[in-house]
Amino acid sequence: MLGIFKTFAEKLAQTRQAITGNFSSLFAHSSLTEEEWLSFEEHLYQADFGVEVVEMILKRMKAEIKRYPSGQDCLRKIFTELIQGSEGTVPSTDPSQATEDTPHSLQVFLLLGINGAGKTTTAAKLANFWQQNGQKVLLGSCDTFRAAADIQLKTWAERLQLDCIGSQPGADAAAVAYDVCQAGMHRGYQSVLLDTAGRLHTKHSLMEELKKMIRVLQKCNASFPQHRWLVLDGSLGTNSVQQAQLFHEAVGLTGLILTKLDGTSKGGALLSIFHTLHIPIYFIGLGEKAEDLQPFSAAAYIEALIENA
Numbered sequence: 001m002l003g004i005f006k007t008f009a010e011k012l013a014q015t016r017q018a019i020t021g022n023f024s025s026l027f028a029h030s031s032l033t034e035e036e037w038l039s040f041e042e043h044l045y046q047a048d049f050g051v052e053v054v055e056m057i058l059k060r061m062k063a064e065i066k067r068y069p070s071g072q073d074c075l076r077k078i079f080t081e082l083i084q085g086s087e088g089t090v091p092s093t094d095p096s097q098a099t100e101d102t103p104h105s106l107q108v109f110l111l112l113g114i115n116g117a118g119k120t121t122t123a124a125k126l127a128n129f130w131q132q133n134g135q136k137v138l139l140g141s142c143d144t145f146r147a148a149a150d151i152q153l154k155t156w157a158e159r160l161q162l163d164c165i166g167s168q169p170g171a172d173a174a175a176v177a178y179d180v181c182q183a184g185m186h187r188g189y190q191s192v193l194l195d196t197a198g199r200l201h202t203k204h205s206l207m208e209e210l211k212k213m214i215r216v217l218q219k220c221n222a223s224f225p226q227h228r229w230l231v232l233d234g235s236l237g238t239n240s241v242q243q244a245q246l247f248h249e250a251v252g253l254t255g256l257i258l259t260k261l262d263g264t265s266k267g268g269a270l271l272s273i274f275h276t277l278h279i280p281i282y283f284i285g286l287g288e289k290a291e292d293l294q295p296f297s298a299a300a301y302i303e304a305l306i307e308n309a
């Protein structure tokens with residue numbers, strides 16, 4: 001557990017710097033001048049907490065700061081309350097826990113998102129994470145839009161020794177998804193991870209294609225895909241909120257993954273996105289390597305933002 005705190009703190013350093021800047025003195029006291037409050041507000045915007053969350057933080061801090069030994073303690077308390085319920089827990093894929101109602105213990109994860117969000121990389125990292133934890137995982141390359149997408153996923157799979165079913169460019173993505181799930185069920189896999197083509201949430205036809213994919217998967221098993229996870233580019237900050245809302249309206253998202261939080265000062269957007277959508281966050285991407293995908297920990301995230309403030 002300590003490891004995750006250290007990793008989050010290291011990788012979210014840019015966001016932490018945006019919030020706390022030169023505020024070490026500020027956080028040591030329980031009272032701030034008007035000028036300091038204004039400056040603090042600016043820093044919160046720099047870390048991209050978004051208007052609503054910034055206003056909420058300031059209102060509460062101004063009212064409550066005197067009750068705490070330091071501004072840091074007050075901020076920690078507010079963050080902790082705002083982020084409650086944000087940690088997604090992946091259901092057990094233990095076959096022995098399958099019931100009569102749900103005979104298929106196979107868990108199907110559909111990874112969605114706009115172009116370049118990090119879907120393919122995240123699919124490989126997730127498969128690797130679960131495989132390392134002893135699960136039998138199957139990757140499915142359902143981005144049939146570009147030949148390069150299939151190659152990209154297969155390259156990851158080869159490097160990490162992951163099972164992967166590829167596809168031909170131009171093939172029907174829904175049919176590929178169906179075949180991957182059939183293989184998943186019949187070959188005793190516990191999880192299937194489906195990579196999809198990047199799509200603009202504003203393009204009606206592309207969103208319809210996604211709905212079709214889900215309808216076809218439901219023919220495989222009515223519960224599929226149990227997980228519809230939106231992969232968001234964390235460096236886009238709160239700009240992702242509308243995008244997430246439209247995906248949610250189209251397919252009913254069950255989870256979020258925020259990538260690229262390592263290279264941005266906009267990590268505050270995570271709190272804002274959760275506050276707006278109330279969809280749990282399962283993993284966050286903290287770099288390009290396989291091991292840089294981490295299960296989301298609300299406590300580690302908060303400590304990373306205010307550590308040494």
Ligand SMILES: Nc1nc2c(ncn2[C@@H]2O[C@H](COP(=O)(O)OP(=O)(O)OP(=O)(O)O)[C@@H](O)[C@H]2O)c(=O)[nH]1
Nearest residue numbers: 115116117118119120121198259260285286287288
């Ligand atoms: N620094 C950093 N880079 C990341 C992270 N996740 C993904 N990337 C990089 O982001 C770029 C895009 O990732 P992809 O996985 O190809 O994104 P995609 O959503 O599959 O893209 P399309 O298939 O084109 O829609 C790649 O260069 C990845 O290495 C992350 O957490 N941190």
Ligand SMILES: [Mg+2]
Nearest residue numbers: 119120143149
């Ligand atoms: Mg991709």
